[in-house]
Amino acid sequence: xxxLEEETRYIMKKYGINANKNLGQNFLINNEVVDNIIQSSEIxxxxxxxxxxxxxxxxTKGLLEKAGKVIAIELDERMIKILKERFxxxxxxxxxxxxxxxxxxxxxxxxxxxxxxxxxxxxxxxxPYYITTxxxxxxxxxxxxxxxxxxxxxxxVADRLIAIPGESCSGAITYSVYxxxxxxxxxxxxxxxxxxxxxxxxxxxxxxxxxxxxVNLEDKELFFKIIKVSFMQRRKTLINALVNGGILxxxxxxxxxxxxxxxxxxxxGENLSIQDFVxxxxxxxxxx
Ligand code: SAM
Numbered sequence: 529x530x531x532l533e534e535e536t537r538y539i540m541k542k543y544g545i546n547a548n549k550n551l552g553q554n555f556l557i558n559n560e561v562v563d564n565i566i567q568s569s570e571i572x573x574x575x576x577x578x579x580x581x582x583x584x585x586x587x588t589k590g591l592l593e594k595a596g597k598v599i600a601i602e603l604d605e606r607m608i609k610i611l612k613e614r615f616x617x618x619x620x621x622x623x624x625x626x627x628x629x630x631x632x633x634x635x636x637x638x639x640x641x642x643x644x645x646x647x648x649x650x651x652x653x654x655x656p657y658y659i660t661t662x663x664x665x666x667x668x669x670x671x672x673x674x675x676x677x678x679x680x681x682x683x684x685v686a687d688r689l690i691a692i693p694g695e696s697c698s699g700a701i702t703y704s705v706y707x708x709x710x711x712x713x714x715x716x717x718x719x720x721x722x723x724x725x726x727x728x729x730x731x732x733x734x735x736x737x738x739x740x741x742x743v744n745l746e747d748k749e750l751f752f753k754i755i756k757v758s759f760m761q762r763r764k765t766l767i768n769a770l771v772n773g774g775i776l777x778x779x780x781x782x783x784x785x786x787x788x789x790x791x792x793x794x795x796x797g798e799n800l801s802i803q804d805f806v807x808x809x810x811x812x813x814x815x816x
Pocket of ligand 1: 601653
């Protein structure tokens with residue numbers, strides 16, 4: 529047993545904690561992974577770190593040492609007691625006992641940046657896997673004033689999130705992530721790095737938020753709606769998906785647009801680049 533595993537087991541025993549599967553509780557016990565997450569987050573004393581799901585505080589400890597301020601958001605009340613007791617001596621620590629999806633992160637960041645000597649905000653987390661996608665999408669779509677997101681997630685989801693649009697494992701979410709951020713693989717993490725062991729392999733990824741939009745969008749909502757509809761019926765051709773999904777009136781209109789853009793009429797959503805979806809959206813706007 530390594531030190532972190534011993535410490536984790538000790539804390540769990542002391543507070544009578546059984547991991548709650550429904551809350552995605554898999555506690556990290558691998559020091560190398562903890563160090564790697566903290567290092568690749570590139571934290572300075574001018575940073576606000578928002579940690580999602582601190583659990584027993586395994587990552588929190590390192591974050592508190594390096595950051596100007598750490599705000600940890602944890603849903604499980606049992607963890608709040610532990611975190612308070614473990615970290616009461618740090619005056620740069622704040623805890624929020626809430627579902628992260630219900631926290632107004634934009635306001636939180638704005639307030640911290642107003643009040644304190646904080647220049648940048650970053651997100652760091654070993655995420656609860658049952659809500660990985662909604663959390664990542666909330667962080668990106670709200671266009672928060674953040675520099676980066678360094679998170680551990682399921683490897684399978686990581687592959688899809690950080691694929692290049694058009695690669696075989698692309699999904700609708702690939703295009704969103706690519707639009708908002710530049711992504712980087714940090715490390716693959718084996719199942720035995722956690723208590724209890726998750727059923728899936730994990731991966732740490734870093735998303736660096738783009739300072740300028742990758743492409744200019746006339747109608748961002750429609751753009752992402754078209755992508756979503758294109759991937760809802762993956763087995764269908766893009767033309768069928770767009771017509772069935774109510775984006776285009778009928779196949780005749782669809783074929784006209786595809787011919788004009790020089791797209792193969794049998795093409796599927798996953799074959800299009802982000803730029804292809806931009807021109808497609810423009811053409812669809814003209815038809816409306
Ligand atoms: N950071 C700890 C670690 O690395 O050992 C725990 C990570 S564990 C995978 C995920 C944590 O997220 C748990 O502590 C869980 O209680 C918390 N959590 C689950 N759902 C949440 C939610 N909706 N909002 C905030 N925290 C949540």
